[in-house]
Amino acid sequence: MHSFARWILVLIGLTLALSASAAKDPNEDAIKARRAVMTLQSWYAGPLFQMAKGAMEYDAEMAGIYAAHLNTMANVEGGAMWPEGTDNGAYAGKTRALPELWTTWPEAGKKAEALSEAAAALAEVAGDGLDALRSKIGAVGKACKGCHDDFRAEKM
Amino acid sequence: MHSFARWILVLIGLTLALSASAAKDPNEDAIKARRAVMTLQSWYAGPLFQMAKGAMEYDAEMAGIYAAHLNTMANVEGGAMWPEGTDNGAYAGKTRALPELWTTWPEAGKKAEALSEAAAALAEVAGDGLDALRSKIGAVGKACKGCHDDFRAEKM
Numbered sequence: 001m002h003s004f005a006r007w008i009l010v011l012i013g014l015t016l017a018l019s020a021s022a023a024k025d026p027n028e029d030a031i032k033a034r035r036a037v038m039t040l041q042s043w044y045a046g047p048l049f050q051m052a053k054g055a056m057e058y059d060a061e062m063a064g065i066y067a068a069h070l071n072t073m074a075n076v077e078g079g080a081m082w083p084e085g086t087d088n089g090a091y092a093g094k095t096r097a098l099p100e101l102w103t104t105w106p107e108a109g110k111k112a113e114a115l116s117e118a119a120a121a122l123a124e125v126a127g128d129g130l131d132a133l134r135s136k137i138g139a140v141g142k143a144c145k146g147c148h149d150d151f152r153a154e155k156m
Numbered sequence: 157m158h159s160f161a162r163w164i165l166v167l168i169g170l171t172l173a174l175s176a177s178a179a180k181d182p183n184e185d186a187i188k189a190r191r192a193v194m195t196l197q198s199w200y201a202g203p204l205f206q207m208a209k210g211a212m213e214y215d216a217e218m219a220g221i222y223a224a225h226l227n228t229m230a231n232v233e234g235g236a237m238w239p240e241g242t243d244n245g246a247y248a249g250k251t252r253a254l255p256e257l258w259t260t261w262p263e264a265g266k267k268a269e270a271l272s273e274a275a276a277a278l279a280e281v282a283g284d285g286l287d288a289l290r291s292k293i294g295a296v297g298k299a300c301k302g303c304h305d306d307f308r309a310e311k312m
């Protein structure tokens with residue numbers, strides 16, 4: 001088959017595959033995407049906090065990999081995931097994001113930067129030993145909590 | 157406050173913050189994490205496919221950024237997100253992953269590698285023009301579809 005025709009077929013297949021999972025309202029896709037980012041931040045941060053508090057044995061290789069991925073997930077392009085109007089009023093039950101996230105902007109953006117910086121600093125040392133991990137993970141926890149305290153509702 | 161005491165307080169706060177969202181069954185966290193990866197792959201791939209098929213105007217900067225992030229999301233550490241026994245039988249309604257994903261392993265791993273390679277090749281050229289984007293995006297679509305066809309149930 002001509003390669004262009006084959007490409008079109010692949011594209012049709014992919015469009016069908018994507019549209020099956022895409023929400024009708026693009027804002028819902030954005031909400032789903034930002035929640036996915038936070039799910040993965042939590043996924044990679046989890047074992048690091050477990051190691052830091054001694055609930056999981058420190059593993060230098062795992063700590064390095066997970067901190068690197070936490071750093072990645074703290075730096076993904078996420079601007080388009082936070083369209084105006086997608087707060088927990090208009091999208092009750094789908095997001096915990098408070099209206100203040102938008103009305104006090106760029107405060108929330110500063111919180112995101114704090115996480116990026118803390119995650120980058122942690123990624124640099126997480127594989128160097130438990131003390132090194134502990135020396136930098138507090139700032140990550142503070143960054144998570146700082147944003148959640150101000151911009152996330154208690155319950156969905 | 158002594159910095160260690162402060163660190164402990166941060167840790168307690170973070171533990172509470174994380175545990176509020178963590179599922180009781182660790183396998184459910186793993187399922188949630190892998191679905192988050194695919195949500196983000198779809199998020200970043202979406203505009204690229206839209207551009208490729210002419211449904212969205214080609215934007216070199218956006219194409220470059222989105223392809224880079226798609227590449228990132230095609231290469232995150234995901235092994236621990238697919239524990240044995242987390243198929244759509246045991247976890248009906250929570251995952252579409254078919255048991256074959258595990259029983260025919262490493263076939264699904266090869267599919268993941270195909271996506272990594274296709275996404276890396278796309279990321280190299282996506283910002284160089286629409287023709288360049290089109291020349292490499294078909295392989296990404298094929299990689300997505302290849303894995304879904306074999307290892308994903310039609311419906312949740």
